[in-house]
Amino acid sequence: MSEYKGPPAADPGALGVGTSRGGSAMLVAQSGLAPRHGRAGGILGGLGPLVRLLQGWISTYFSLLLLGMMALAIGLTGVQHGVTLMGEQIKNALVLGAIYALVAIGYTMVYGIIELINFAHGDVFTASGFYAFGFASLFHLDSLATGSFGGLILALVIVFPLSMIAAGVTGALIEFVAYRRLRDAPRLAPLITAIGVSFLIEGIMLVVEGPDNVTTHMASWINGEAFSIAGVSVGYTDLFVIGMALVLMFALGAFVRRTRLGKAMRSTAQDRTAALLCGININRTISATFFIGSALAAAAAIIYSINYGVLKWNIGFHLGIIAFTAAVLGGIGNIVGAGVGGFLIGIIYVFGGSLFGGEWSEALIFAVLVLILTFRPVGLFGVEVTTRA
Amino acid sequence: MALLELAHVSKRFGGLLAVSDVSFNLDRGEILSMIGPNGAGKTTAFNCVTGLFPITSGSITLDGEPISGLPPHRITKLGIARTFQNIRLFAFMTAVDNVMVGAHWWMKERVWDGAFRTGRARREERSVEQRALELLDLLGLSRYAGSYAREMPYGLQRRLEIARALATQPRLLLLDEPAAGLNTQEKKELMQLIARLRDEGLTILLIEHDMRLVMEVSHRIVVLDHGEKIAEGSPADVRTNPRVIEAYLGTGASNEMQSA
Amino acid sequence: MPDRFRSLFRADTGQGQRTRGNTVFWILSSTAAALVLMGWLLPWFVDAYSAGAGFSPQDALISPPTGVGTILIYVLAVTMVILVASPLVEPLARLRGTTFGRRADRIRLIAALVGFALTVVIWFLVSVIQEEPLFGSFGPGTYTDSAVWLTMYGYALAALVYGARPWVVGRQTLAFGIAVLPFGIFLPLMFHQAPDFLDWAAGSLAIYMLLALGLNVVVGFAGLLDLGYAAFFAIGAYACASFASPTHNIHWPLWILIFLGAAIASLFGAVLGAPTLRLRGDYLAIVTLGFGEIIPDLATNNVFNLTGGPNGISGIDQPKFWFLNFSTSPRWYYWSLLLVSLVVIVLLRNIERSRVGRAWVALREDEVAAASTGINTTTTKLLAFAIGASVSGLAGAFYGSIVSIVSPDDFSFSVSIAVLSIIVLGGIGNIAGVILGSFILTFVIFWVLPNMNEWSTTLSQTVHVPGLAGIDFSSYTYIIYGLALILMMLLRPGGLLPSRARQIELESGGESESLAAVQGVA
Structure with missing residues (x-):
C-alpha cells in the first residue's frame, strides 16, 4: 500500500504537449474566474419564473381544464340550442369519436413501438375505404346487404376481413419498404419518408379515383331508427358504428394483453434491444404492429363509409391529424388512452363546431393539439417520467 | 465562502430516489472527488448541478447565488463547465469548431454581425479561433484541429471535451469519469492536466472510478451510495472509513483500494 | 444492388471530398450534355412559337439542308455526339475500372469550343445574313432563339467543365455558382418567345x-x-x-x-x-x-x-x-x-x-x-x-x-x-x-x-x-x-x-x- 502523496505538482512539459509557443499561455482564462451574476437575460428572462409557474400550474390541471371546458361546451349547446340538439350532437360526437379512436390506435401503436409519427396512416384509412368499396362492387355486396338481414351479416362478414387484411398488408408493406431501412437513422429521415409515403398514397388515389367525392352506396346498408330518447333518434347505423368500434378495441386490448405477439409488442415498445436479446423477432413484431394498426384503420374506414357513404382521395389527411391529436x-x-382520446376529440370537434361554427372545428382541434403538446405532452392520463440519466 | 454548495439536494425519478439529501461544499481552488459504486447517483448529482435535471428538493448555490432551476446554458454562463461520461462531442464538427462552440456564450457577435460580416465580427471570429487553437495546442490536440471530432482517437476525444469546457471560461469544472477508457500513459497525462488546471486557479469536481487517480489528485472525497452521502473527508480518511469499505468497496474491490 | 452500381449514384462517404467533387462534376457535365441536346430538340417542342424547325435532328431528317453550309451542321452534330456521350461513358468506364486521361478531356474541350463557335457562325449566317444558298431550305424563322441560347450555353458549360476539371472538382461550390449564375441571369432573354415560361x-x-x-x-x-x-x-x-x-x-x-x-x-x-x-x-x-x-x-x-x-x-x-x-x-x-x-x-x-x-x-x-x-x-x-x-x-x-x-x-x-x-x-x-x-x-x-x-x-x-x-x-x-x-x-x-x-x-x-x-x- 503506497502512501498518499498529495496531488503532484504541475509539470506542463510532461503533458507531452506543445507548450513551447509562449510559455505564458494559460489553459484557464483567468478573467473567467471572477464571480459572475446570473442576471435574467432579456425581457422574457425576467418573466421566466412567472411563466414557469403558470406553465406548471396549467400542466398540472390540464386534464381538469380541458374536461371542464368540454362539459361547459356541451352545457352551452344545450342552453343555446335545446336539449334535443345537444343529444343529437352527443350522438354525432360518439359516432365520429368511434372512428377517430380506431384510427388513433394505429398511430399510437406505431409511435409506441418505433417512435415514428406515421403520417401515412390517415391515407391507409382512405385507401382501405376504397378497398372496401372495391370488394363491395366486386362481390355485388350492395344488393346483398340491402336485401335481407342475413344478407347484411354475410356482406359484413365478407367485407370486413377482406378489407382489413388488404389494409394490413398495405401497412406492413409500407413499413417494409419505406421505414425499415431507416429504423436507426436520425429521426428526421423516417419522418420525411412518412410524409413522402402519405403523399404517394394520396397521389395514387387522386389518379385512380379522381379529384371528386366518390359515393360508395354503403350508406344504404343499414337503415332505420332503433329507438329515440327525448326526441333524439338513434339509428341502427349509429349503434353499429359505436358497437363495432368498441368490440374491436376490446378485442385488441385482449390481444395485446394475452397473446405472445401482444407481449412481444409491449416489450419491443419498452426496450427494443432488450426485446431482441430475449429472442423476440423485432422485424416480425413491428410488421405485425403495422398490420394490426392498418387493419383497425380499415375497420374505421368501413364504418365511416357505412355511416357517411362518401369517400374522397384526401379525407384521410385531416382525419389522420385529428386522430393523431386524439392519440x-x-x-x-x-x-386505451388513444381509444378514450378518440371519443374526447369527437366531442371537441362536434361541440366546438356547434359553438363556434363548423368552419372552426379543424382549427380548434389544431389549437388543442398545440396546447396539449405545449402543456402536457404526456397526455391526459400519462405520468411524467424522466428517461435515462 | 464556498464556491459551490449543495444543501439537502434530492432528486426523484418516479419511485426511485436517485439522489437523497446530499450536502457538501466545494471551496475555491479545491479538487473534490465524488466516488461510489455504479448507480450511486453521482452522474445524477452532476446533472442536477448543471441544470439538466430539475432537483426535487434542496438547494444548490454557486458563490452564494442559487442556481437550481436555471436552464443549463445559464448555469454555464455563471461559470460551471462539464464533460460527459459517454463523450458528447459534436461529432461532425471539426475539433477547432467544437472548442469555438464553447466560446459561444461570451462572444459578442450578433446575428446581423454574422450576416453582414462586419469588421467587429471578423475580428472576434479570428481572436476566438486563435484562442481555440491555443487551447488545442496546450492540450496536445493541434494536429487534429481540422479533423472531425469523431475521427479522433478515443483518448483525445476526452481531452477535446475538456478543451471545449475550458473555452466556456469556467470557474468550476465538472469532470465525469475523465479517465474511463484511457490507458496508463493517458491517465498519467490526465493527472498532470488536472494538477495544472488546479494550479491555474480552477476548482474541480471529479467523478472517477480509478482510485489511484482519485487518491492522488483530490483534496477531499465525497462517497455516495444509493443516492446518499455516506462519507466525506481527505483521501486518507475515506480510505480507512469502515463504512466506505463495507458499503461501497465490498470484499473484492477492497483489494483495489489497498493497492492504490 | 451491388455496391459498385450504387457507387455510381451515391457519393462515397469514406473519401468524401474526391467523389463528391465527382458528383458535382457529373451533374454539370450531364447538364451541359442535356443543354446541347435540348437546344437541338427545343424547336420541336416550342414550334407553337416559331414558324418551323431549326437545328433539330428530326427536321434534318425530314428535309435535310442541301447547301454547302450543311457540312457545318454535320460537324456540329459530331461535337454534340461527343459531349452527350461523355457523361454516359464516364460512369461506365469507372465501373470497368478504367479512367479517361487528360487527352479525352482535351478532345471534349475542343469539341465544346468548336461547337460554340459553329453555333454562333450558323446563327449569324442564317439569321443575319440569311445565306439561303448555303443551307438550302433553312431561313429566318426556321429556328428559335432559345434553341441557340441553350446550345451555346451547353457548349460553354462543357468547355468550363472539361477545360478545368481539377478546378471544378476542387472548388465545386464556386464552380456550380459560376455555371448556374449566367443561366439564371439570361433565362428571360433565352425564352422571350415563350411567355408562359417566363411566368x-x-x-x-x-x-x-x-x-x-x-x-x-x-x-x-x-x-x-x-x-x-x-x-x-x-x-x-x-x-x-x-x-x-x-x-x-x-x-x-x-x-x-x-x-x-x-x-x-x-x-x-x-x-x-x-x-x-x-x-x-x-x-x-x-x-x-x-x-x-x-x-x-x-x-x-x-x-x-x-x-x-x-x-x-x-x-x-x-x-x-x-x-x-x-x-x-x-x-x-x-x-x-x-x-x-x-x-x-x-x-x-x-x-x-x-x-x-x-x-x-x-x-x-x-x-x-x-x-x-x-x-x-x-x-x-x-x-x-x-x-x-x-x-x-x-x-x-x-x-x-x-x-x-x-x-x-x-x-x-x-x-x-x-x-x-x-x-x-x-x-x-x-x-x-x-x-x-x-x-x-x-x-x-x-x-x-x-x-x-x-x-x-x-x-x-x-x-x-x-x-x-x-x-x-x-x-x-x-x-x-x-x-x-x-x-x-x-x-x-x-x-x-x-x-x-x-x-x-x-x-x-x-x-x-x-x-x-x-x-x-x-
Whole structure:
C-alpha cells in the first residue's frame, strides 16, 4: 500500500504537449474566474419564473381544464340550442369519436413501438375505404346487404376481413419498404419518408379515383331508427358504428394483453434491444404492429363509409391529424388512452363546431393539439417520467 | 465562502430516489472527488448541478447565488463547465469548431454581425479561433484541429471535451469519469492536466472510478451510495472509513483500494 | 444492388471530398450534355412559337439542308455526339475500372469550343445574313432563339467543365455558382418567345427557390422539421395584398412590402416557435403542420374581415419603378427576385459560417451537450425559425404582387411539401443543392406537368390514340413529391448535392437525444 502523496505538482512539459509557443499561455482564462451574476437575460428572462409557474400550474390541471371546458361546451349547446340538439350532437360526437379512436390506435401503436409519427396512416384509412368499396362492387355486396338481414351479416362478414387484411398488408408493406431501412437513422429521415409515403398514397388515389367525392352506396346498408330518447333518434347505423368500434378495441386490448405477439409488442415498445436479446423477432413484431394498426384503420374506414357513404382521395389527411391529436391526448403509446382520446376529440370537434361554427372545428382541434403538446405532452392520463440519466 | 454548495439536494425519478439529501461544499481552488459504486447517483448529482435535471428538493448555490432551476446554458454562463461520461462531442464538427462552440456564450457577435460580416465580427471570429487553437495546442490536440471530432482517437476525444469546457471560461469544472477508457500513459497525462488546471486557479469536481487517480489528485472525497452521502473527508480518511469499505468497496474491490 | 452500381449514384462517404467533387462534376457535365441536346430538340417542342424547325435532328431528317453550309451542321452534330456521350461513358468506364486521361478531356474541350463557335457562325449566317444558298431550305424563322441560347450555353458549360476539371472538382461550390449564375441571369432573354415560361420562371422557380432557401435554414441548418412553412408564405402574401390593393385602399410600394412581409412573418414565426420549440423534433413537426393548416383556415373564415374569405384579395398593385413597368412582363419580377435571392444567399451563407451557424450545427448534433456548453437552445432555434419565416414572408410579398390575387388555396399543405421536397431532393443544408433542387422540381411540377396535358393531346391526335388526350397530368404532382421524398431518403439521404457533414450525419444515423426528452419535459 503506497502512501498518499498529495496531488503532484504541475509539470506542463510532461503533458507531452506543445507548450513551447509562449510559455505564458494559460489553459484557464483567468478573467473567467471572477464571480459572475446570473442576471435574467432579456425581457422574457425576467418573466421566466412567472411563466414557469403558470406553465406548471396549467400542466398540472390540464386534464381538469380541458374536461371542464368540454362539459361547459356541451352545457352551452344545450342552453343555446335545446336539449334535443345537444343529444343529437352527443350522438354525432360518439359516432365520429368511434372512428377517430380506431384510427388513433394505429398511430399510437406505431409511435409506441418505433417512435415514428406515421403520417401515412390517415391515407391507409382512405385507401382501405376504397378497398372496401372495391370488394363491395366486386362481390355485388350492395344488393346483398340491402336485401335481407342475413344478407347484411354475410356482406359484413365478407367485407370486413377482406378489407382489413388488404389494409394490413398495405401497412406492413409500407413499413417494409419505406421505414425499415431507416429504423436507426436520425429521426428526421423516417419522418420525411412518412410524409413522402402519405403523399404517394394520396397521389395514387387522386389518379385512380379522381379529384371528386366518390359515393360508395354503403350508406344504404343499414337503415332505420332503433329507438329515440327525448326526441333524439338513434339509428341502427349509429349503434353499429359505436358497437363495432368498441368490440374491436376490446378485442385488441385482449390481444395485446394475452397473446405472445401482444407481449412481444409491449416489450419491443419498452426496450427494443432488450426485446431482441430475449429472442423476440423485432422485424416480425413491428410488421405485425403495422398490420394490426392498418387493419383497425380499415375497420374505421368501413364504418365511416357505412355511416357517411362518401369517400374522397384526401379525407384521410385531416382525419389522420385529428386522430393523431386524439392519440396525443390519450398519451402517445397508450392504446386505451388513444381509444378514450378518440371519443374526447369527437366531442371537441362536434361541440366546438356547434359553438363556434363548423368552419372552426379543424382549427380548434389544431389549437388543442398545440396546447396539449405545449402543456402536457404526456397526455391526459400519462405520468411524467424522466428517461435515462 | 464556498464556491459551490449543495444543501439537502434530492432528486426523484418516479419511485426511485436517485439522489437523497446530499450536502457538501466545494471551496475555491479545491479538487473534490465524488466516488461510489455504479448507480450511486453521482452522474445524477452532476446533472442536477448543471441544470439538466430539475432537483426535487434542496438547494444548490454557486458563490452564494442559487442556481437550481436555471436552464443549463445559464448555469454555464455563471461559470460551471462539464464533460460527459459517454463523450458528447459534436461529432461532425471539426475539433477547432467544437472548442469555438464553447466560446459561444461570451462572444459578442450578433446575428446581423454574422450576416453582414462586419469588421467587429471578423475580428472576434479570428481572436476566438486563435484562442481555440491555443487551447488545442496546450492540450496536445493541434494536429487534429481540422479533423472531425469523431475521427479522433478515443483518448483525445476526452481531452477535446475538456478543451471545449475550458473555452466556456469556467470557474468550476465538472469532470465525469475523465479517465474511463484511457490507458496508463493517458491517465498519467490526465493527472498532470488536472494538477495544472488546479494550479491555474480552477476548482474541480471529479467523478472517477480509478482510485489511484482519485487518491492522488483530490483534496477531499465525497462517497455516495444509493443516492446518499455516506462519507466525506481527505483521501486518507475515506480510505480507512469502515463504512466506505463495507458499503461501497465490498470484499473484492477492497483489494483495489489497498493497492492504490 | 451491388455496391459498385450504387457507387455510381451515391457519393462515397469514406473519401468524401474526391467523389463528391465527382458528383458535382457529373451533374454539370450531364447538364451541359442535356443543354446541347435540348437546344437541338427545343424547336420541336416550342414550334407553337416559331414558324418551323431549326437545328433539330428530326427536321434534318425530314428535309435535310442541301447547301454547302450543311457540312457545318454535320460537324456540329459530331461535337454534340461527343459531349452527350461523355457523361454516359464516364460512369461506365469507372465501373470497368478504367479512367479517361487528360487527352479525352482535351478532345471534349475542343469539341465544346468548336461547337460554340459553329453555333454562333450558323446563327449569324442564317439569321443575319440569311445565306439561303448555303443551307438550302433553312431561313429566318426556321429556328428559335432559345434553341441557340441553350446550345451555346451547353457548349460553354462543357468547355468550363472539361477545360478545368481539377478546378471544378476542387472548388465545386464556386464552380456550380459560376455555371448556374449566367443561366439564371439570361433565362428571360433565352425564352422571350415563350411567355408562359417566363411566368414559370418568376412565379414558380424564383419564388420556390426563395422559399426553399428559407426552409433550408430551419430544416437544414438547425435540423428542425417545419411542415407548416406555407403559413409564413401566406402571411407575407396577405400582408402584401392588404397594403397594396383597393381592399383597404392602401397602396404601398413593393419594396417596402417585402420588408413588411418578412417582418410580420418572422414575428409570427417567433410567436409560434416560443412555446413549441422546446418540444421534441417530431412533435414540432406535427405542431407546425397544424399551424400550417390553421392559417389558411383563418384566411378562409375571413378573420377580422381582413382576408376576404375563400375568394381572397384581388387587384393587388403591380409595381412601377421609374420606367420599369412590372405589369408588362414577368421578367422584371424575375430579375428582382433573382437579385433578392442573391442577397439572401450571401446573408444566409454568412450566418451559416458565423457564431449562430455553429450553434445550429451543435444543436442539431447534440442538444444536451450544446445546452451544457452555454447555448440557449430555445432562442437559437427560435432564431432559425424566425429567419426562415422572414424569407418565406418576403417570398410571399413578391408572390402576392406577381399573381395579383391571393386566396387561401394557394397556401395549402402541398406548398409546404413542395418546398420540403425541393430541399430533400437538392441536398439538406446545402445552398447549392437547394438551388438545383428548386430548378428540377419546379421545372417538372410547374412547367412540364401542365404542358404535358397539351403535348399528350397533340400526340394523341397525331398518332390517333384517344386515351392520351384525357389524362390530367397535374394530378401526378402528389406522386412526384411522394416519390422524391421516399427515394431520396432511402437511396441518397444527403440529396443530389449533399453538404458533406450533413450527408454523413444522415447516413450514419447518430441519434441526437433532445434536451426536452432528457429533462422529462416532453
